[in-house]
Amino acid sequence: MSTRTFDGGGSSLATTIAALEAANIRLGPEDHVVRTSLDTFDGRLAAAGLRLERRCGAADVLELRGPDGVPARLTLPAATLPTTGGSDASPVRTGVLDPRDLPPGPFRSRLTTVTRERVLVSYLTLVTRRREGDRPGREGAPTVAVGVDRWASLAVGRYATRRAPDPHARDALQAWTAEGWAIAAWTLEGWTLEVIELPGHPKPAAELVRRTTRRGLSSHEGDALDLALRRAGVDAGGWKGPARTALDRHAPALPGYRTVLRDLLASLEANWQGTIEHLDSEFLHQTRIAVRRTRSVLAEGRGVLPVDVRRDQREAFAWLGALTGPARDLDVYVEGWSQLTSPLPAAAARALDPVRDHLVAQRAAEHTTVSAAMRSERAAAVLTAWRAWLALSDDAVSGGRRADHPLGEVAATRLREAQEQVITDGRAIGSDSPPEALHELRKDAKRLRYLLESFGPLGGRKRLRDILGHLKLLQDNLGEFQDTQVQADRLRSSAAETAGAGRLAPDADAAVERLAGILEARGAAARDDFARCFADYSARRTRRTVAALIDGMSR
């Protein structure tokens, strides 16, 4: 099943309508239709070959298509979905939609399997005057379907990832400027014709496409909404994650460091607004990743970055890191609550509901704090100063004494130090070492991880992948050991706070202790497994790979 869309351009719509009617196409009345393309910010539906559209006209429906084009339609009462509306000239962009709020069934299940914790955001809204029609077969079922849209306006969603618009787009869409998007909504003229092939009837659609092509109209794969996305320069694949600009190991270190920091700033800016609005937990997670990596690169920039810039930005990013930490911890806790309590019998898990509600309230309060801080003048000043310094040309920036050393050599030195620290600290840990020793090793491993992610590609991507796989095993073990302890402590303190407020039933104490016991047992198991995980990372083979990567960087 495929759809082709013809661009009416300057040709006559009336002639096309007449041609459709002559081909026995029954056209329905014209309807005001608002069509919105929805996906997660990072395009998870597109990556899975799915396409979701919300269509508000006579009815309000969600339509989901897979690679085979068989549509699934979910009709919902308007109140179930975020509001939309507006006139032809000024469409109101739809809000976000959490697929987990949809009614249970295959539609929701297909979406949530892919979107997981992410909400759906609007990529683009197209407003048209639409007529739908089909050609009935002998028994009445359609053999080919069409949609005629007189375009009225379109608006690019706030969270859409944008690129340059289609060079063939008409003047009205030429809004791309050197500075980016000057405007994100257009009033349009023109029309399109969609020809939709239906199962079991390839010939009528092919015939209609042939006839329309003969009339000189150009056509595109996909429907009018796909065409609008291309025209407006919206990347239907969404945000692709942090950029990784290629580095040159022989180039001076300072421009290399600045390149890495610029990529991280782009990632931070992409996720900034979604974090402020707390659309879903992934925005904050990505923001924190960008902040932590930035802090790491700044820390490893001694002798390369200018002293004053490094000092000021380390302080600024430390503030951002501390600000966002508690909210992220609570996100992980709340979103993992079902899994966390799954070992408990249903009644015991239910007894802990007030504790979960308490954590949810704490999370909301933390996110309010994060939003307020990120909207503050201080945050704006941090971003402005950082953006301005990174925008300076490399010639205009002077760094520390090692700024002109080759990037590969500088990064290799840092990596060698970090690797030795991990091996030394890890080897010092025995079966009777205190938990603090493992916590220190976890920090060492994080430092190494960030260095590898920022500069590791200079030594070869294949080696890097191999090393990261072994390092991840160690980090997961250390994380499980520390996080289960933190979670058990938090569970007990949250339960005490909830009980203090009189919201916890007396029989919940047993459930709290049982769950805390499960967490502590998981932590103990991780502790027992540490020796194996560290042995894997510190094995001669892994160490040789790390050494080869470092040699490759500085060669």
Added chain:
Amino acid sequence: MKVLAVVSIKGGVGKTASAVNLAYEASRTGARVLVWDLDAQGSATYLLRVRQRLAGGGAHGLVAAGGELGRHVRATTHPGLHVLPGDLSLRFLDRELDAAGKPRRRVGALLRPLRASYDLAVIDCPPGASLAIESVLRAADALLVPVVPTTLAMRTLEQFEHIVATRRRPPTLLAHVSMLDRRKTLQRRTVEELAARPGTLATVVPNASVVERMGPERAPVAVFAPRSVAAAAYERLWQELAVQLWP
């Protein structure tokens, strides 16, 4: 993809009406639905306004080795609801299944390539207990048996339960009251008896003239009589079924 077979040894119990209306309700609530009309009468095909003709050799072309169901699928007037038509050649379905080899696995094998394209296949089965039904029983996740509340129909349900229970991996067997005439005391009593049996869905579909109108209208009840009692009953029945299929 879940496979729901609407099945009964008895004829005239409302199998096709249930299959078509439930398929329509499923498609309205976001499922991609394929109705497979396995009945030689092709009534479901007719009600969905599709030509009762299996291209490429009828039942033989449908189930023969190398046969592909996808090429027989047709669109209906309802988005997300497709039909695999039935025609008179299906009266030889058992013979063709036998000839194709491994007949009891054949229905499942034919549906396998369509699993990614549909969320639900509703099989409208012919009455009786045949080789084709055996093959359907093996492929189905759930069986829905419409039961007219009479003593004989109850007896037939018990017979069918026995057939299903003897299977190594029996599909979920669900029954629903069909064509209830509330004026009849005996029918009301039988409904009470049915309701006490495990696997009986709570929704009762009445014996309503609006269901008979599906013939001339050639559409599910909810299309031409959306406010009718029968339309509401099928909607509720689908909600009950959906919970069973996607717990």
